[in-house]
Amino acid sequence: MNTTVKMENKIAPYQMLLDAMETTHELVEKILPETGIPSLKIGLEEIIPVVRKDIEKAREGVPIVGYHFAFQADYLKCFDCVPICLEGVSYFLSTLLINGVEKYYDVIGNWGHPFHTCSAQKGAMGMSLENLYHFDAIITPTAPCDSTCASYPFFKYEKKFPLIIADMPFLHDEKSYEYYAEQLKLSLYSLGEVIGQEPDFDKMRKALEVENEVSKLRMELFDLIKAVPSPIENIFNPIAAASTVFISGAPENISFYSRILEIAKSRYKNNNHHGGEERIRSIWPYMVTFFDISLCEWLDRELGMSVLLDIFNYNLSDPIDTKSDLDTLFYGMARKAMGWPMVKQSTEFYYPFLDDCIRMAKDFSADCFIYTQSIACKQFGGIPQLLREALRDEVGIPMLVIDFDVGDARITSAKAIKDKISMFVQTLL
Numbered sequence: 001m002n003t004t005v006k007m008e009n010k011i012a013p014y015q016m017l018l019d020a021m022e023t024t025h026e027l028v029e030k031i032l033p034e035t036g037i038p039s040l041k042i043g044l045e046e047i048i049p050v051v052r053k054d055i056e057k058a059r060e061g062v063p064i065v066g067y068h069f070a071f072q073a074d075y076l077k078c079f080d081c082v083p084i085c086l087e088g089v090s091y092f093l094s095t096l097l098i099n100g101v102e103k104y105y106d107v108i109g110n111w112g113h114p115f116h117t118c119s120a121q122k123g124a125m126g127m128s129l130e131n132l133y134h135f136d137a138i139i140t141p142t143a144p145c146d147s148t149c150a151s152y153p154f155f156k157y158e159k160k161f162p163l164i165i166a167d168m169p170f171l172h173d174e175k176s177y178e179y180y181a182e183q184l185k186l187s188l189y190s191l192g193e194v195i196g197q198e199p200d201f202d203k204m205r206k207a208l209e210v211e212n213e214v215s216k217l218r219m220e221l222f223d224l225i226k227a228v229p230s231p232i233e234n235i236f237n238p239i240a241a242a243s244t245v246f247i248s249g250a251p252e253n254i255s256f257y258s259r260i261l262e263i264a265k266s267r268y269k270n271n272n273h274h275g276g277e278e279r280i281r282s283i284w285p286y287m288v289t290f291f292d293i294s295l296c297e298w299l300d301r302e303l304g305m306s307v308l309l310d311i312f313n314y315n316l317s318d319p320i321d322t323k324s325d326l327d328t329l330f331y332g333m334a335r336k337a338m339g340w341p342m343v344k345q346s347t348e349f350y351y352p353f354l355d356d357c358i359r360m361a362k363d364f365s366a367d368c369f370i371y372t373q374s375i376a377c378k379q380f381g382g383i384p385q386l387l388r389e390a391l392r393d394e395v396g397i398p399m400l401v402i403d404f405d406v407g408d409a410r411i412t413s414a415k416a417i418k419d420k421i422s423m424f425v426q427t428l429l
């Protein structure tokens with residue numbers, strides 16, 4: 001086996017993802033009409049070249065750095081490395097492959113990892129056990145949840161991948177931001193030592209500036225989503241999560257949001273809804289499914305239900321000050337990291353989460369909430385009843401709770417999810 005092939009094999013799941021994205025893109029191009037599902041088409045067009053470039057770099061021997069999605073990909077731009085989001089790759093493989101990555105959930109389950117932990121990590125753990133991944137290092141914060149903290153040591157102790165951990169405080173206050181800023185800096189220096197590189201913070205500043213620009217575009221888009229009917233299609237939600245995972249800090253992310261914004265503006269001007277008619281406006285404060293994103297289309301087209309926001313898309317952060325000194329830079333990075341999707345909701349107490357939900361329900365004229373609950377998210381488990389009462393008392397809208405696993409169709413099937421939503425909708429119309 002020559003060296004090139006060896007390097008490529010260090011990230012076989014990433015190559016599988018690229019193949020699956022290219023096939024999907026081809027189908028989208030050939031089968032769907034021009035007006036089909038624009039966010040899917042645009043997302044694939046912007047993401048595929050970035051993943052392709054990463055795979056080329058991996059072939060050249062550039063270090064492979066695995067990271068938890070709660071560690072921002074653009075912060076890793078201070079290195080010449082191939083960043084692989086452990087959760088992102090397996091979840092989007094669960095979207096694009098028939099039967100997803102269920103095989104790997106079983107591999108790690110049979111090895112002895114508890115069934116009630118998160119499929120976000122279980123996919124990558126099973127793949128590592130099968131030697132599909134060979135990371136030069138892995139970096140993660142101690143967030144967003146106990147499931148993360150209990151799963152990542154597997155990579156260190158079983159697979160012997162160097163593991164770097166940035167300690168994130170639970171409370172969100174000035175002292176915590178300062179502490180986490182220091183932790184971020186230390187963790188990047190530690191990562192540099194492991195992969196034999198000095199962090200280039202000027203290079204990182206440029207990636208942060210790209211994301212500052214993306215934040216402005218997202219802000220504009222959010223204002224448009226407040227309109228009735230919503231000018232985005234439901235699939236935008238999982239595709240936007242993919243853009244955050246795979247192209248953060250790359251100019252392609254600006255292009256992705258600029259193109260989506262243009263479509264949203266045009267729909268807004270013409271009062272168009274992707275599904276034809278918007279009958280119900282829903283907010284999903286947790287996740288939509290990854291194992292079957294056609295659910296998004298079904299909601300749009302069959303029920304006329306818009307998914308205005310899901311957990312990956314309602315967190316907006318202040319721009320990071322990239323022009324001042326390093327301490328200011330890292331302080332801004334820490335604030336952004338602690339306000340990151342799922343991190344913001346899962347750390348601290350639940351009051352800010354309830355407040356956010358009530359504010360969003362009012363600002364976005366929501367008719368209902370749909371709360372998907374996974375057995376892995378222990379920290380979310382106590383919230384549904386409180387949120388249901390808060391939404392009923394403060395906004396007068398109902399909430400449906402669905403137990404599921406976002407990546408594993410065997411827990412609650414797409415059909416069961418559709419049946420539950422169909423019944424719930426009868427109570428709304």
Ligand code: SF4
Nearest residue numbers: 118120145147376377
């Ligand atoms: S918060 Fe829930 S979904 Fe997110 S990583 Fe933890 S267990 Fe998984």
